[in-house]
Amino acid sequence: MTLDAFLLLAAALFSVGLYGALSQQSIVMLMMGLELMVNGIVVAGGAFWYYIAPGAADGQVLVLVAVTVMALEMAMGFAVVTALFRARDADLTDDAEDLRG
Amino acid sequence: METFVAVVALAGLGGALITAVYALSFLTGVRGTLGVAPFLSGGVPREHALSRFHVRWYAVTMVFLAFDMEMIFMYPWALVVASMGTMAVVEMFLFLGLLLLGVLYAWREGAFRWA
Amino acid sequence: MQVAAFWALAVTAVASGVAVFRVDSMARATFALLASFLCVGGLLLLLDLHYLGALVVLMMIMEMLVMAVFMVMYMMNPAGLMPMTMIHNGRWALGISVAVFAALAAGIVLTPWPPRRGAPPDDPTYALGEAIMGPKMLVMMGIGLAILATMIGSVVLSTDRGRYDREDPR
Amino acid sequence: MGLTAYAAGRPSALLVGVPGAAAVRLAAEAEVRRLGWASASSPASASVLVVCGDPGPSLAAAIDAAWNGVPSPRADVRLSSPGTVRAALADVPATLADLPGQRASAVTGSWRPPAAAEPEHGHGHHMTGAVHGLAMAERADDRDGLKLDVLHLPFGPVLPYWPDGLQIRMAVQGDVVQSAEAAFLDPSGPDFWDEPGARRRAAAHLDALARLLGVAGWRAQAERARLLRDAALDGTPAATLLPRATRFARRVARSRTLRWMTDGLGVHARLLARLDATTTALAHLDDPEPLPPEPDVLGVLPSLLAGRDLAAARLIVAALDPRP
Amino acid sequence: MTPVWTVVALPVALGVLTLLAASGNAVLGAAASGAPAPLRHWDDPLRAAARALVQQRRRTFAADRLLSRVGVVTLPVAALLAAVVLPLGTRAVADWSVGVVWFNAMEVATWAAVWLTGWGPNSAYALVGGYRYLAQGLAYELPHMFALITVALGAGSLNVTRVADAQDGLWFGVWMPVAFAVYLVSALAMAFWGPLAHPVADDVASGAAVELDGPDRLVFAVGRYALLVVAAAAAVPFFLGGGAGPWLPAPVWTLVKTLVVLGALLWAGHRLPVLRMDRFLEFAWIVLIPASLLQMLVVALVVLD
CATH class of the missing domain: 1.20.5 (Single alpha-helices involved in coiled-coils or other helix-helix interfaces)
Known part of the structure; x- marks a missing residue:
């Protein structure tokens, strides 16, 4: 129950999410990877609040912002996937790389 | 305990x-487990039911996700209103006003109708 | 007692996080991710952040159900009945994520974390409420605008028929 | 075993009506109500399958498909005439309670989809994309612009609050009906409801009202409609029948929630029309006018159902209440 | 710290009230539909439980048994965990400072329960029923949250016992009528009961519960009735002043008020047809949310002075 243990857990969740985000072909699965990464951030935020600065509520606000960012990212991600699916009838990341240089 | x-x-x-x-x-x-076909009122299924179910209210889910994030701020706000006075109430209802604008826009765009 | 709870929740969180990308059925992947979030909610409860723990459980169940709806709607074989892999450049991704984990772990173990400043208040939720309504008010307003932008953006992107071509005016 | 006997004491009945044998169904419903049995809405929760009448070949096939879904201890009751109903249902608890017999006759095989069950002759027959013998759903265009999977759902004969013997095959994407075809499974000869008489006419309307209220989820009023129907048929004098009927009609017509749910589909107008027809029929019990022949409902049904979601589609079918 | 008697009293009370709700509903249903001798239906739930226990296990073709089992088991456990924060008279099992948020989190778990029960058996009617519950959740959840926040605002605390004690002057149900009405609607929606039983309605042959075999059906039904009991029991500390009352001791008052609210919810089940989600959802977003926000503004102004 030390700070390092919590941060290692956060790092583990972050890297599992990173693996998922990099390796998955479907945009929706890629978003699952992003969710897992933000999950790691939430753990880190809570641990920093408890072990480093419990006096101020900044750690808690960070966790709130992380949870909100995750939800808004999900909403926008699904909107993009729906628009893409309607326009191009596929949700694979390979088809969605028009912006690539 | x-x-x-x-x-x-x-x-x-x-x-x-x-x-x-x-x-x-x-x-x-x-004893013994009975393996059955899914109940289709006497009919025989032509395909697996577990399919890409075309949900007709997907626009509502996105508006719900966004609107729901405002709940996060309202639970702690409810605790501090008594001590922080009108400033907190004005702030929160400005925040709610923003979100109701979004709901109004979604309603006008027909997001709450079955697609 | 708390240490045992911590290790149980931590191992389940990472295991279900890995399972998200191992299972075939999309519904099972989503609920593995939900299990990982519930463990993180439990961990926050262990850290005396009662409000944030209950909040993560509450918000994540709803979000994962919405996630399941979209996973099932857009994925090729939602119930995993046909075994297929949707992985591209798996090896490369594994390499990068292991490297990132090693770097982070080294950073965590090596840096001398500062000692704790101040004691946790008796009611962290009250402290959070005061912070949001006071010094952190800009955070809330900023997020409010972001939420409004998301609502309008997601409705614009996702709805096919807008207000002009209402099919059955009721 | 005490538990099996206790369970068999009040079984859960799944009633299947046969077109043309409505009299048997009415007698069976009255008997089930008298015995206080539970009414099942699907084979999983049923312990006795009651077939009211002699089904034709395709209806019998659908009934067998439902019968295979009923787990044991189970009983299959075939009723051919209203007279035999009381005796046949009386010994159902005995068959359900005899555990050794049920254990012997219990089926434990697993269902195989028909296509796969046939022997594969050559490779031509291999179904593309079949998984465990059943195809994956195919995609189709949709008014919403998203090409997603279509399920082919037959709303067939064995369903609660469903016209006897009707089967509607719907192609459904999500829960919106894309296309539908309606047909009666082996429509037989003269219908029980066609005989002249105001009582028979009122009973026909009440039977349709019971189905509509059941589909709208108001089970209490649906049962009251059935009680009124049975009272109308077995000769209750108008003095007691009319006040009960007007009270029932007023409560159903005045329900704002029902109007809110059935507005805009043409269902509420038809509901009010049927209520008026019932009360006028009961007011003039002597006139021998039979039920007016239905316009071709089956022909117009598919166009009405396309584009509606499943709940609205069921309400429309119950409001039109096609008869063979 | 939790006194041990509450840990024993909670499951016993929940079990007894669940059985009472089930048999009360059977008798009420028989009476409302004019069946002969409605009182003999008091043991219908026991007969149904016996039928479920003697029934042969049943598996649909290519079903996802793990998920459907998780869905069925989650329902009663969520009801039990939601009841953990409710005061049994004076003392709750878990007197947490965020009891209201925990109650809300546990009843949201029913979303996962019913969707999984619908998704599991690979059957079209069940799938349609499961998705209907998500549409219902999207409709009732936000007004429900606003009602709970209005209660927390009025009491200035998220602890359920303190919310109950804050109503010694005037019950919240009296001066927060809109929040109370919205809460009762969401109590019905939580347990998918009565007018909000669209996910298990008869028009798709009992929707999400169509393929449930013996023990699954029993656990699902017990979970559903337990949820209805917990929703009714939660209305007592939130809106009806908890255990406060003139002559009788606190636990008896809590029980009486719970039974009154439970009776009202059961009666509403037989008095109204089922609401279809495509019409209720638009109504909930356009009417219920602004109404509960106005209610919250009024309560905030009252709390300020």
């Missing part, structure tokens, strides 16, 4: 009761 120990004990008790129901059904019930 520690509170979360009591809660975990209650959850365990619930689980134990449920396993007891399944065990009792194994003892008193007729």
Whole structure:
């Protein structure tokens, strides 16, 4: 129950999410990877609040912002996937790389 | 007794009761599992039901996700209104006004209708 | 007692996080991710952040159900009945994520974390409420605008028929 | 075993009506109500399958498909005439309670989809994309611009609050009906409801009202409609029948929630029309006018159902209440 | 710290009230539909439980048994865990400072329960029923949250016992009528009961519960009735002043008020047809949310002075 243990857990969740985000072909699965990464951030935020600065509520606000960012990212991600699916009838990341240089 | 120990004990008790129901059904019930077709009022299924289900209210889910994030701020706000006075109330209802604008826009765009 | 709870929740969180990308059925992947979030909610409860723990459980169940709806709607074989892999450049991704984990772990173990300043207040939720309504008010307003932008953006992107071509005016 | 006998004491009945044999169904419903049995809405929760009448070949096939879904201890009751109903249902608890017999006759095989069950002759027959013998759903265009999977759902004969013997095959994407075809499974000869008489006419309307209220989820009023129907048929004098009927009609017509749910589909107008027809029929019990022949409902049904979601589609079918 | 008697009293009380709700509903249903001798239906739930226990196990073709089992088991456990924060008279099992948020989190778990029960058996009617519950959740959840926040605002605390004690002057149900009405609607929606039983309605042959075999059906039904009991029991500390009352001791008052609210919810089940989600959802977003926000503004102004 030390700070390092919590941060290692956060790092583990972050890297599992990173693996998922990099390796998955479907945009929706890629978003699952992003969710897992933000999950790691939430753990880190809570641990920093408890072990480093419990006096101020900044750690808690960070966790709130992380949870909100995750939800808004999900909403926008699904909107993009729906628009893409309607326009191009596929949700694979390979088809969605028009912006690539 | 520690509170979360009591809660975990209650959850365990619930689980134990449920396993007891399944065990009792194994003892008193007729043996052997009946493999059946899904019930289609007498018809035969032509394909797996587990398919890409075209949900007609997907626009509502996105507006719900966004609107729901405002709940996060309202629970702590409810605690501090008594001590922080009108400033907190004005702030929160400005925040709510923003979000109701979004709901109004979604309604006008027909997001709450079945697509 | 708390240490045992911590390790149990931590191992389940990472295991279900890995399971998200191992299972075939999309519904099972979503609920593995939900299990990982519930463990993180439990961990926050262990850290005396009662409000944030209950909040993560509450918000994540709803979000994962919405996630399951979209996973099932857009994925090729939602119930995993046909075994197929949707992975591209798996090896390369594994390499990068292991490297990132090693770097982070080294950073965590090596840096001398500062000692704790101040004691946790008796009611962290009250402290959070005061912070949001006071010094952190800009955070809330900023997020409010972001939420409004998301609502309008997601409705614009996702709805096919807008207000002009209402099919059955009711 | 005490538990099996106790369970068999009040079984859960799944009633299947046969077109043309409505009299048997009415007698069976009255008997089930008298015995206080539970009414099942699907084979999983049923312990006795009651077939009211002699089904034709395709209806019998659908009934067998439902019968295979009923787990044992189970009983299959075939009723051919209203007279035999009381005796046949009386010995159902005995068959359900005899555990050794049920254990012997219990089926434990697993269902195989028909296509896969046939022997594969050559490779031509291999179904593309079949998984465990059943195809994956195919995609189709949709008014919403998203090409997603279509399920082919037959709303067939064995369903609660469903016209006897009707089967509607719907192609459904999500829960919106894309296309539908309606047909009666082996429509037989003269219908029970066609005989002249105001009582028979009122009973026909009440039977349709019961189905509509059941589909709208108001089970209490649906049962009251059935009680009124049975009272109308077995000769209750108008003095007691009319006040009960007007009270029932007023409560159903005045329900704002029902109007809110059935507005805009043409269902509420038809509901009010049927209520008026019932009360006028009961007011003039002597006139021998039979039920007016239905316009071709089956022909117009598919166009009405396309584009509606499943709940609205069921309400429309119950409001039109096609008869063979 | 939790006194041990509450840990024993909660499951016993929940079990007894669940059985009472089930048999009360059977008798009420028989009476409302004019069946002969409605009182003999008091043991219908026991007969149904016996039928479920003697029934042969049943598996649909290519079903996802793990998920459907998780869905069925989650329902009663969520009801039990939601009841953990409710005061049994004076003392709750878990007197947490965020009891209201925990109650809300546990009843949201029913979303996962019913969707999984619908998704599991690979059957079209069940799938449609499961998705209907998500549409219902999207409709009732936000007004429900606003009602709970209005209660917390009025009491200035998220602890359920303190919310109950804050109503010694005037019950919240009296001066927060809109929040109370919205809460009762969401109590019905939580347990998918009565007018909000669209996910298990008869028009798709009992929707999400169509393929449930013996013990699954029993656990699902017990979970559903337990949820209805917990929703009714939660209305007591939130809106009806908890255990406060003139002559009788606190636990008896809590029981009486719970039974009154439970009776009202059961009666509403037989008095109204089922609401279809495509019409209720638009109504909930356009009417219920602004109404509960106005209610919250009024309560905020009252709390300020």
